[in-house]
Structure formats: structure tokens, C-alpha cells
Amino acid sequence: MVRLLGYHIATNKLRTTQIQSIKTETQTVKTFAFKDKLCAKAKPGQFLMLWIPGVDEIPFSILDAREDGSVAVAVRKVGEATSALHNKRIGEIIGIRGPFGNGFTAKKGKVLMVAGGTGVFPLLFLSRKIKPKATRLVFIIGAKTREELFFIDEIERFCGKENVVASTEDGSYGVKCLASESLELLLCKEKFDMIYTCGPELMMRKVLDLAEKHGIALEASLERLMRCAIGLCGSCVIGKYRVCRDGPIFSAQQLIKVKTEFGKFKRDFDGRKISF
Amino acid sequence: MKDNRLTVNLAGLKLANPTILASGILGYSAETLESIVAGGAGAVVTKSVGLKPRVGYANPTVVQVDCGLINAMGLPNPGIGEFVKEIRQAKKVLNVPLIVSVYGFSEEEYAAVSKKAADAGADALELNVSCPHVKETGSEIGQKPEILSKVVKTVKDAVDKPVFVKLSPNVTSIADIAEAAAKTGADALTAINTVKAMAIDPETTMPILGNKFGGLSGSAIKPIAVRCVYDIYERVKVPIIGCGGIADWRDAVEFFLAGASAVQIGTAIATKGSNVFRTVTRGLNAYLKRKGFKNVGEIVGLSHRY
Ligand SMILES: Cc1cc2nc3c(=O)[nH]c(=O)nc-3n(C[C@H](O)[C@H](O)[C@H](O)COP(=O)(O)OP(=O)(O)OC[C@H]3O[C@@H](n4cnc5c(N)ncnc54)[C@H](O)[C@@H]3O)c2cc1C
Ligand SMILES: Cc1cc2nc3c(=O)[nH]c(=O)nc-3n(C[C@H](O)[C@H](O)[C@H](O)COP(=O)(O)O)c2cc1C
Ligand code: FES
Numbered sequence: 178m179v180r181l182l183g184y185h186i187a188t189n190k191l192r193t194t195q196i197q198s199i200k201t202e203t204q205t206v207k208t209f210a211f212k213d214k215l216c217a218k219a220k221p222g223q224f225l226m227l228w229i230p231g232v233d234e235i236p237f238s239i240l241d242a243r244e245d246g247s248v249a250v251a252v253r254k255v256g257e258a259t260s261a262l263h264n265k266r267i268g269e270i271i272g273i274r275g276p277f278g279n280g281f282t283a284k285k286g287k288v289l290m291v292a293g294g295t296g297v298f299p300l301l302f303l304s305r306k307i308k309p310k311a312t313r314l315v316f317i318i319g320a321k322t323r324e325e326l327f328f329i330d331e332i333e334r335f336c337g338k339e340n341v342v343a344s345t346e347d348g349s350y351g352v353k354c355l356a357s358e359s360l361e362l363l364l365c366k367e368k369f370d371m372i373y374t375c376g377p378e379l380m381m382r383k384v385l386d387l388a389e390k391h392g393i394a395l396e397a398s399l400e401r402l403m404r405c406a407i408g409l410c411g412s413c414v415i416g417k418y419r420v421c422r423d424g425p426i427f428s429a430q431q432l433i434k435v436k437t438e439f440g441k442f443k444r445d446f447d448g449r450k451i452s453f
Numbered sequence: 454m455k456d457n458r459l460t461v462n463l464a465g466l467k468l469a470n471p472t473i474l475a476s477g478i479l480g481y482s483a484e485t486l487e488s489i490v491a492g493g494a495g496a497v498v499t500k501s502v503g504l505k506p507r508v509g510y511a512n513p514t515v516v517q518v519d520c521g522l523i524n525a526m527g528l529p530n531p532g533i534g535e536f537v538k539e540i541r542q543a544k545k546v547l548n549v550p551l552i553v554s555v556y557g558f559s560e561e562e563y564a565a566v567s568k569k570a571a572d573a574g575a576d577a578l579e580l581n582v583s584c585p586h587v588k589e590t591g592s593e594i595g596q597k598p599e600i601l602s603k604v605v606k607t608v609k610d611a612v613d614k615p616v617f618v619k620l621s622p623n624v625t626s627i628a629d630i631a632e633a634a635a636k637t638g639a640d641a642l643t644a645i646n647t648v649k650a651m652a653i654d655p656e657t658t659m660p661i662l663g664n665k666f667g668g669l670s671g672s673a674i675k676p677i678a679v680r681c682v683y684d685i686y687e688r689v690k691v692p693i694i695g696c697g698g699i700a701d702w703r704d705a706v707e708f709f710l711a712g713a714s715a716v717q718i719g720t721a722i723a724t725k726g727s728n729v730f731r732t733v734t735r736g737l738n739a740y741l742k743r744k745g746f747k748n749v750g751e752i753v754g755l756s757h758r759y
Binding site for chain 2: 405
């Protein structure tokens with residue numbers, strides 16, 4: 178028998194790479210592309226840890242991964258590290274670990290995406306992969322305003338405008354309501370085989386409750402504080418699960434087991450529970 | 454009939470098997486401790502907890518090197534005031550001994566945190582006097598025998614639970630430090646915490662960890678840890694808990710032969726999952742049976758005959 182020598186997770190080794198292209202999507206979102214052989218093999222839903230030398234290392238969902246070895250992430254500017262990344266230029270060096278986590282399972286049949294805010298990033302990647310297999314693909318996308326409906330043009334082009342339900346809280350685009358309310362209306366009219374969701378946890382909690390009510394299978398992508406990304410440090414736990422290792426994608430059955438935490442609270446940098 | 458080849462009495466704690474979860478690995482919540490016990494651990498140690506909350510260092514906090522892992526988490530924890538809830542909850546759901554790891558910036562702090570942890574139900578305390586990357590606690594205390602003695606004594610006076618002391622390998626003579634801790638009342642010694650280390654990225658020429666320095670764990674430190682246990686066993690009588698790079702039963706046996714009465718496992722959980730406790734325990738049991746030993750205690754320190 179081969180004895181595993183030492184401690185080694187191939188994808189966990191830090192690689193440095195250069196930023197190959199930067200695209201400004203909206204005022205707050207830029208897409209960064211770079212070459213990385215390991216992440217180029219990622220499944221939709223998996224994430225990577227991106228090191229901004231001298232600043233921080235933070236998690237991003239993989240937005241796109243291609244056979245030529247190129248990988249892209251979309252980054253919303255929210256704080257110190259994401260701002261530092263937004264200030265970077267083509268050719269500058271970043272570090273990559275990953276891909277990490279489990280990824281979505283691609284189901285056939287009638288599929289529904291429910292995205293909120295930056296939650297569209299992994300769902301867009303998933304849509305590209307499963308569209309050829311799905312008999313129907315509907316995309317519900319929600320945000321506070323039109324400005325934050327990231328990739329809406331691309332999604333409308335890709336899915337067909339009639340298959341996209343956009344909702345904004347201020348009514349600046351689509352219908353004026355929450356994404357979960359659009360979902361509720363749609364589910365009263367039509368039956369789906371699978372719901373994939375990513376976005377603010379309060380939204381996903383409502384989506385879970387609706388999926389349960391209508392008896393539809395669901396997978397949700399969770400966000401927690403990531404440090405090690407390999408299931409050791411405990412920063413990212415929800416109930417008995419480690420989001421970095423057992424997730425970030427969880428099924429409805431799993432989420433029901435952590436119902437007292439999901440959509441209720443997460444842990445802060447010091448491990449204290451904070452409510453949503 | 455169930456044989457008790459694997460049971461140990463560790464400074465009064467009764468363990469069904471001698472594998473223990475090391476501190477700082479997933480030890481934040483009662484539920485994660487429960488999942489580790491489901492993986493077969495004979496006891497668990499919590500994440501190190503202090504008097505006040507701490508956010509820890511900026512990422513990167515973990516770097517993988519060829520044969521191990523360097524971490525500089527910076528002791529993130531919610532503080533004992535909040536953590537007593539997890540201790541109480543853990544006591545309700547766990548059927549194995551619960552050891553609470555404690556750090557402080559003075560002997561009074563160590564004692565205050567220990568007392569709160571003991572009152573909340575901790576079965577034992579493990580004093581972290583060996584974290585290699587937080588100033589004025591950890592190894593800065595564990596490297597100085599006089600200060601360490603005071604810390605151990607103050608804690609022993611404050612609680613009536615077993616007190617373990619977790620030692621740092623980053624010292625000239627670990628046996629001297631072990632002796633100081635044992636003389637002032639440590640009930641057991643854990644050897645070792647991580648080895649001070651760093652990693653630099655050639656492209657950016659920068660140290661990678663947010664804190665620059667961190668502690669090396671995993672296979673890379675196993676030979677160092679085995680030597681430390683061997684050294685300490687020659688000098689002191691209190692039980693030793695071996696820790697550092699254990700990933701399978703052969704690693705564990707090596708520690709017992711060097712003088713450990715139990716072992717802790719941390720980093721290997723990343724590659725082998727929490728079932729590593731069960732596989733180590735099974736392998737150890739088969740080894741003892743094959744060699745004709747009735748209890749794991751019979752092999753403790755055997756290599757010292759030579
Ligand atoms: C699995 C996963 C996938 C993600 N995918 C994307 C994505 O594709 N695009 C995108 O724009 N954002 C994504 N995020 C969120 C992104 O990681 C945070 O916005 C980013 O870390 C903020 O860093 P900052 O220093 O700019 O902000 P800060 O000002 O430091 O923090 C703002 C908030 O960001 C969060 N945050 C900070 N550090 C971390 C960390 N290490 N882990 C998790 N959260 C952190 C915290 O909630 C914090 O309160 C993802 C997060 C996770 C966990
Ligand atoms: C991510 C991580 C966090 C740790 N945190 C602590 C801690 O809070 N307190 C402590 O005493 N030791 C801590 N340690 C050290 C371990 O408990 C253990 O002594 C060390 O990792 C060697 O054992 P191993 O090789 O089996 O991991 C930590 C180790 C790692 C990898
Ligand atoms: S980020 Fe460390 S356990 Fe998940």
C-alpha cells in the first residue's frame with residue numbers, strides 16, 4: 178500500500194500569476210482574468226482564494242474557467258482588499274489557491290436560477306454549463322437597483338429575455354419587488370425540477386422555505402469567513418458543516434439540518450455569532 | 454466482551470482511546486467538536502480561548518509548504534465570556550472528556566480564563582504557553598521557566614481540574630521547561646505546538662503570511678515532536694501527550710514508544726477527515742494485538758530501554 182507522505186493538497190499550493198485582462202462591468206464590479214491550470218478545471222460553484230500581496234487573501238467564486246487555462250472572477254468593491262484589487266493593472270502579480278469546495282451538481286430538466294447581488298457570478302458559470310442539458314432555464318435575478326443587476330445584459334442575451342425575471346427594490350428595472358417574491362409568483366404558476374440559488378443569506382432562506390413548500394430540489398451557495406479554505410481552522414462553520422470543505426454548495430436536505438443557523442447568523446472574525 | 458486495550462487514564466481523565474483533537478483545529482463550536490467525536494476521537498481540545506475577544510491576523514493565515522502547513526491565525530476567539538456557552542453546550546452533547554485550551558497575557562489572565570472554563574464544565578485545562586506568533590503570550594511565556602512556573606501555580610490554585618501544559622519546541626531545552634511545569638503542578642504535558650517558520654514568495658519577494666511568521670505543523674515536524682517527547686520522558690514523571698504530524702497509526706506508535714501516554718491530531722484532518730481518529734485507533738489496536746500487549750500503556754516509553 179502506498180503511504181501518503183506528508184501533508185499535501187495539490188490545489189492548496191499558492192501559485193502566483195499575472196492579471197491578463199480587466200473588464201469594468203459596472204461602477205462597483207470588475208472582472209479579472211488570469212491563467213491558472215488548476216482553477217481552469219474548476220466546476221461551477223467552486224471558489225478560489227486570491228492573494229493580493231501585502232494586503233489580504235479573500236475568497237471568490239469562479240466566474241469562468243476555460244480549456245486554454247484561463248480563469249475569471251468578478252469582484253465587487255466593498256472594502257480594503259477588493260478596492261486594492263480594483264486598483265490593479267494588467268500584468269500585476271496575484272496569488273491563487275484552489276479550486277476549493279464541492280461545486281453544484283448539474284441536473285437535467287426544468288431548472289431555475291435565483292440570484293441576488295453578486296450571487297449571479299457562480300450561477301452564470303453554472304448556466305453556461307447546464308443550458309445544453311436543461312429542458313428549460315429560467316433566471317430570476319434581484320438587486321437593490323438597476324446598477325447592481327450584474328451581467329443582466331449577458332443573462333438576457335444568453336437565456337432569452339422571456340426567460341429572465343429581473344426585480345429591483347427601487348423599481349429601476351424589471352418589477353419592483355424582492356427576488357424571492359418573484360420566485361413565489363412563478364412557483365404558483367409553474368413547476369420546476371431544480372432551484373439553484375446564491376445571494377444574500379436572508380434571500381436564500383426564503384428561497385429554501387419556498388422550495389420546501391413546493392417540493393422542489395434545491396442547491397444553495399453559502400458565504401462564510403474563509404481563512405484556511407481546507408477545512409481546518411473552523412472560521413467558516415455553520416452547524417456541523419464547514420462551508421469551505423463540505424460546501425460552499427449545500428442541498429435543501431443539508432440546510433434543513435442547520436435551520437437554526439441558516440439565514441439567522443454567521444460568525445465574525447473573532448468567532449462570535451452575529452445575526453444577519 | 455469488550456477488551457480495554459486502548460483505554461487510558463490521563464491525569465484522571467478516562468479515555469476510551471488515546472487519540473485527542475489538537476487545539477485550534479475546528480474547535481470553536483460544540484457541533485464541530487461533536488463531529489470530531491463521531492470520527493472516533495477519545496477526547497477533544499477546544500480552540501485556545503482568552504479573556505477578551507480577538508479577531509486574529511489578516512489573511513493569508515495559512516500557507517502550504519512541501520511537507521506541512523504554516524499557520525498564523527493569531528488566536529482568533531470570542532473570549533471566555535462568550536465561549537462558556539459553547540463549553541456548556543459541548544458538555545451536554547459530548548460523551549468524551551472536554552479539554553479547554555487557554556491563553557493569557559499574564560498569570561492572572563490564565564487563571565481567570567481557566568476558572569471560568571472549569572466552572573462552565575471543562576474536564577481539564579490545557580495552557581497554551583507555546584503559540585509561536587502572538588506577542589506577550591504563548592511561547593513568550595513558555596520559553597521562560599520562571600514565568601511559566603508562576604502561570605502554572607496560579608492556575609492550579611484557581612481550579613481543581615487537571616491542568617495540562619502545552620510546550621513549545623522553539624526552546625533550547627524542552628526538558629528544562631517541562632521540568633519547571635511539572636514541578637509547579639502540571640498534571641500532564643502536551644508536546645508540541647507548532648515550530649516557528651515562514652514562507653516567502655519568489656515572484657513578489659514578499660513574506661506570504663499576513664503576520665510574516667507562523668507555526669509549522671504536519672509531517673514536517675513529526676521527527677522534532679518525537680524527539681521532544683523522548684527528551685521530556687527522560688526527565689519528568691507526569692504523562693506526556695504527543696502531538697505533531699500524526700497522520701496514521703505508525704506515527705502514533707512512534708510517539709508512544711518515545712514516551713507519550715496519548716496523542717493529539719490536528720493537521721491530518723485536512724487530508725484524512727475526522728475519521729483519522731478511528732483509523733489511527735484501529736491500526737493501533739491491531740498493532741498491540743499482534744505484538745501481544747494488553748494495554749497501550751505497556752508500550753509507553755519502550756524505546757528508552759535501548
Ligand atoms: C465562497 C465565497 C465566494 C465569494 N465570491 C465572490 C465573488 O465571486 N465576487 C465578489 O465580489 N465577492 C465574493 N465573495 C465575497 C468576498 O470574498 C468579500 O466581499 C471580500 O472578502 C471582501 O473583502 P474586503 O477586504 O474588500 O472587504 P472588508 O472590508 O475586509 O470586509 C467586508 C466584508 O467582506 C467579508 N469578508 C472579508 N474577508 C473575508 C474572507 N476572508 N472570507 C469571507 N468573507 C470575507 C466579510 O463579511 C466582511 O464583513 C465571496 C465570498 C465567499 C465566502
Ligand atoms: C490552523 C491551526 C490552528 C492552531 N491553533 C492552535 C491554538 O489555538 N492553540 C494551540 O495550542 N495550538 C494551535 N495549533 C497547533 C496544533 O494544536 C498542534 O499543536 C500542531 O498543529 C501540531 O500538530 P499537527 O501536526 O497534528 O497539526 C494550531 C494549528 C493549526 C494548523
Ligand atoms: S476556512 Fe478554515 S475551516 Fe473553512
